[in-house]
Amino acid sequence: MNIAAERPARNGPGWSPGAIPDAVRPDFPILGEQVRGLPLVYFDNAATSQKPRAVIDAVADFYRHDCANVHRAVHTLAERATLAYEAARERVRGFVNAASANEIVFLRGTTESINLLAHGLGRDWQAGDRVVLTAMEHHANIVPWQLLRERTGIEIAVLPVTERGELVLEALPDLLDERTRLVAVTHVSNVLGTINPIAEITRLAHAHGVPVLVDGAQAVPHMRVDVQAMDCDFYCFSGHKMFGPTGIGALYGKADLLAALPPWQGGGEMITRVTFERTRYAAPPQRFEAGTQHAAGAIGLAAAIDYLSTLDMAAAAAHEQALLARATEGMQALGGVRIFGQAPHKAPVISFLVEGVHAHDLGTLLDRKGVAVRTGHHCAMPLMDFYGVPATTRASMAFYNTLDEVDRLIEAIAYAREVLQ
Amino acid sequence: MSDEMEDLYQEVILDHNRRPANFRPMPDANRTIEADNPLCGDRLELFLRVEGDRIEDVSFLGSGCAISVASASMLTEHLKGATVADAEALFAAVHAVLTDEKATVDEERLGNLMALSGVRRYPMRVKCATLSWHALKAALASRRPDPVTTE
Numbered sequence: 001m002n003i004a005a006e007r008p009a010r011n012g013p014g015w016s017p018g019a020i021p022d023a024v025r026p027d028f029p030i031l032g033e034q035v036r037g038l039p040l041v042y043f044d045n046a047a048t049s050q051k052p053r054a055v056i057d058a059v060a061d062f063y064r065h066d067c068a069n070v071h072r073a074v075h076t077l078a079e080r081a082t083l084a085y086e087a088a089r090e091r092v093r094g095f096v097n098a099a100s101a102n103e104i105v106f107l108r109g110t111t112e113s114i115n116l117l118a119h120g121l122g123r124d125w126q127a128g129d130r131v132v133l134t135a136m137e138h139h140a141n142i143v144p145w146q147l148l149r150e151r152t153g154i155e156i157a158v159l160p161v162t163e164r165g166e167l168v169l170e171a172l173p174d175l176l177d178e179r180t181r182l183v184a185v186t187h188v189s190n191v192l193g194t195i196n197p198i199a200e201i202t203r204l205a206h207a208h209g210v211p212v213l214v215d216g217a218q219a220v221p222h223m224r225v226d227v228q229a230m231d232c233d234f235y236c237f238s239g240h241k242m243f244g245p246t247g248i249g250a251l252y253g254k255a256d257l258l259a260a261l262p263p264w265q266g267g268g269e270m271i272t273r274v275t276f277e278r279t280r281y282a283a284p285p286q287r288f289e290a291g292t293q294h295a296a297g298a299i300g301l302a303a304a305i306d307y308l309s310t311l312d313m314a315a316a317a318a319h320e321q322a323l324l325a326r327a328t329e330g331m332q333a334l335g336g337v338r339i340f341g342q343a344p345h346k347a348p349v350i351s352f353l354v355e356g357v358h359a360h361d362l363g364t365l366l367d368r369k370g371v372a373v374r375t376g377h378h379c380a381m382p383l384m385d386f387y388g389v390p391a392t393t394r395a396s397m398a399f400y401n402t403l404d405e406v407d408r409l410i411e412a413i414a415y416a417r418e419v420l421q
Numbered sequence: 422m423s424d425e426m427e428d429l430y431q432e433v434i435l436d437h438n439r440r441p442a443n444f445r446p447m448p449d450a451n452r453t454i455e456a457d458n459p460l461c462g463d464r465l466e467l468f469l470r471v472e473g474d475r476i477e478d479v480s481f482l483g484s485g486c487a488i489s490v491a492s493a494s495m496l497t498e499h500l501k502g503a504t505v506a507d508a509e510a511l512f513a514a515v516h517a518v519l520t521d522e523k524a525t526v527d528e529e530r531l532g533n534l535m536a537l538s539g540v541r542r543y544p545m546r547v548k549c550a551t552l553s554w555h556a557l558k559a560a561l562a563s564r565r566p567d568p569v570t571t572e
Contacts, residue, residue: 358486359462364429364546376460390462390484419430420438420487 017319021402024311027052028400038370041405046190046349046396047374048240049221051304058303059245062296070295071269071286085295088302089285092250095305096216096235097226100255105285106298109249110217111140113236114184116251116288117213118144120261121182127153130180132210134159134167134196135386136189139379141215145184159185161386165192165341169200176208183212187219187235191378191394192341193324193349195219198230206231211257217241217249221398222320222347224313227252239297243398244304248297251288258284265290316399320348323397323406330410337413340387348397351378354413357420359391365416366393371409428539429546430487438487443480443497450478456556456569458548463489467556474505486549488540493553495534505561512558519550 025031030050033040042050062084068077070085086101093101107113131145135158145156157175160168172183183205188195202212211233219225221242227235234257238249253261263270263281267290273280281287327350331337336355354362363375374394377384384390395409447453447468457464463485470478479497484490500508514531517524518538528535540550548571559566 358484360460360486360546360549361430361488364543377462384462390464420435 017315017322018403020311020316020319020399024052024400025402027054027307029053029056031400035370035372036368041369041371041401041408043395043397043401043405043409044372044374045221045398045401046218046241046378046394048246049243049398050400051243051245051300052307054307055244055300055303059296059300062299067296069292071293081295084299084302085293088298091302091305095220095225095308096250096252097228098252099228102283102285103252103255103258105251105253105258105288106293107236107249107251107288108247108294109238109240110215110236111144111238113234113249113251114141114213114215115144116264117234117236117261118148119264122148122152122154123262125152125154125181128155128179130155130157130175130177132157132159132172132175132180132183132185134185135161136165136167136192136194136380136383137184137186138190138215138217139381140217141184141186142382154181155179158382161192161194161383164343165189165194166343167194167196167201169197169204172201172204173208176205176210180208180210183210184215185212186215186217187225188216188222188347188349189341189380189383190218190349190396191351191380191383191392192343193346193351193396194341194343195223195345195347198232202231202233218347218349222317233257239301239304242304243307245297245300248294248301250301253284255284258288261288263290264288267291269293311399319399320397323401323403324348324350326403326406327395327397327409330406331413334410334414334417336417340389340392349394350396351392351394353389353392354417357417359393361420362393362413362416365419366409366412369408369412369415371405371412373409429543431536431539433533433536434487434491437491437494441481441490441494443501444482444494445480446482447478447480450480452560452564452566454556454560454566454569456552456571458485458489458552458571460545460548460571463549463552465489465493465553465556467493467553467560469557469560471505471561476500476503476505476508481553485552486546488537488546488549489552492537492550495537496553496557499532499534500557508557508561512554515554516551519547 028050066080068081070082089101089104092104159172198214205212213234214232216235216237220237233254235252240246270282270287270290271279272282338353340351359375366373376391450468450470452469454467465481465483468480479500481493518526537550540546556569559569
């Protein structure tokens with residue numbers, strides 16, 4: 001079993017943050033790519049992160065050696081596939097420190113997780129019931145609730161953000177009353193990088209008996225997550241943003257809350273007994289995993305978790321902060337650069353606009369220098385409206401990025417400005 | 422700049438972006454259309470005054486990337502005083518040069534619009550260059566056109 005293989009302790013704790021990129025870059029084959037004749041500088045990690053060889057191999061090895069449908073048959077390959085799939089669930093449990101593996105549902109990603117919850121939780125909600133979102137949510141944590149609002153007439157309340165890009169927590173208690181059914185909030189903003197105080201939010205919400213859903217997509221690549229310590233009720237994330245494969249993610253839910261949810265999709269494997277008169281549904285998590293599961297994805301996700309466990313995450317986070325500081329200082333030194341998101345507690349994400357340069361032109365010109373960034377609204381149009389801009393450029397970093405790459409970004413911005421102004 | 426970059430950001434495009442032509446409102450316009458490109462947040466408004474089969478005046482407002490602004494600016498220069506039939510023929514010629522490598526190109530007719538042909542090598546940017554042209558086409562087809570979007 002590949003995912004169960006013992007991994008040598010190549011990188012122990014106690015790394016110096018600066019040594020991290022040199023140690024890990026050889027693990028990521030794509031970082032050796034050339035773009036436009038130049039070494040790739042990949043700063044679009046918040047869109048998707050790159051994959052270490054361990055993940056690529058785990059997925060390929062599943063198809064080469066262990067491929068079978070999980071939970072379906074008694075032959076040897078089916079047994080291997082099933083064991084690996086359930087072992088992956090246990091890895092995810094450990095990764096977020098859930099109390100039980102039965103609290104982990106494999107889904108396609110964060111978007112599907114939130115849609116599942118809007119569907120399941122919203123079943124009993126009525127017109128006038130309220131869900132509280134925040135002004136910095138990704139469309140994935142806005143549109144599912146709007147779809148529910150169209151069906152049921154619920155109310156959507158929005159917790160505002162400050163100009164610096166922090167939640168106005170003082171406004172939260174006023175939005176919590178007997179009609180409030182859920183607070184749904186991002187852990188880390190994909191645009192601003194702001195790390196939100198989830199434990200504080202759950203404390204406030206729980207004081208009013210309101211459960212909390214956390215969109216963890218942007219948090220899991222950068223920090224250790226402990227769902228029990230934060231006491232959130234639901235937590236969801238996507239594998240591909242944390243160095244795992246696309247098409248797989250996980251939803252954590254407290255056992256009693258998952259048990260109260262209706263099925264999401266109907267089909268094979270989510271039942272205990274089917275007759276034409278009546279069907280009995282399986283208990284969570286199988287209740288929410290209808291049809292053939294993305295076993296290779298789950299196994300790849302487990303490989304990503306294993307890979308992260310070989311890193312000193314505190315040192316990696318310190319290195320990421322050094323990257324963020326260098327980029328911020330570099331942009332400030334250029335002048336004429338507006339940075340969106342100035343929270344003191346930030347993930348290594350930096351959204352900005354260069355005076356006189358449209359974000360899209362900047363994106364194309366940076367690409368000509370081998371630098372990959374995201375341009376556009378970042379699936380957060382309400383936040384763009386708040387700042388009164390149509391689009392920004394976003395550089396988002398990971399632990400494998402280097403300070404030299406940050407310097408190449410700053411040089412490329414200077415070049416683009418020279419071309420366009 | 423590298424040769425390839427010059428291909429996309431030619432001086433004529435940069436000039437039109439810095440100082441767009443006919444960048445003004447038109448109080449007596451009889452065709453107005455909004456066009457947006459949600460991918461990059463470009464939002465343009467195109468104004469036309471069409472008398473009979475002739476475009477008496479054309480202007481635009483809005484914000485966008487250099488490619489979309491330059492394209493709209495050049496559009497207004499080419500079509501002021503043109504007949505509707507000329508405008509439709511030019512739309513077809515521009516569309517072909519932006520999207521079809523194999524198209525026969527009437528360089529003489531396109532004039533400075535040839536500068537836009539560089540976007541063919543940047544598939545993600547073609548929509549920026551075609552935005553105002555799709556708005557034109559919709560505005561010529563209907564007196565009350567629906568807003569145009571590239572998505």
